[in-house]
Amino acid sequence: MVSKGALTEADVEKKFAAWLADKDAKIGAKKDGLSKGEAQAKAAALKAETEAKEAKAKAIEAKNTPVEEVVEEPVAEETAEVASEDAPEVETPAETEVPATEDAPAEEESTEEGTEEA
Numbered sequence: 001m002v003s004k005g006a007l008t009e010a011d012v013e014k015k016f017a018a019w020l021a022d023k024d025a026k027i028g029a030k031k032d033g034l035s036k037g038e039a040q041a042k043a044a045a046l047k048a049e050t051e052a053k054e055a056k057a058k059a060i061e062a063k064n065t066p067v068e069e070v071v072e073e074p075v076a077e078e079t080a081e082v083a084s085e086d087a088p089e090v091e092t093p094a095e096t097e098v099p100a101t102e103d104a105p106a107e108e109e110s111t112e113e114g115t116e117e118a
Contacts, residue, residue: 007015
């Protein structure tokens with residue numbers, strides 16, 4: 001353009017310097033925006049990690065803290081237990097063993113012989 005006479009060399013250099021300054025400003029703004037975004041992302045990640053760590057610590061503390069249980073036993077149950085410990089044991093018919101007699105094995109043998117003969 002300088003060769004055609006539309007602009008002088010000083011005008012071209014002023015426009016070029018303005019364009020470079022504008023371009024540098026845009027690049028700087030983009031870098032700042034990215035830096036801010038990264039900083040905000042790091043801050044958010046740090047906050048989330050801290051919250052997760054605190055929640056985990058509370059869960060571990062709750063797990064390791066013994067729970068106090070209130071034991072209430074009625075007096076009637078205690079006396080029933082004491083009475084059952086003092087009472088002699090009585091065998092029920094299901095628990096008693098029937099003594100083996102000599103007739104019982106003989107009957108078993110006779111039934112086996114009867115099936116072999118038939």
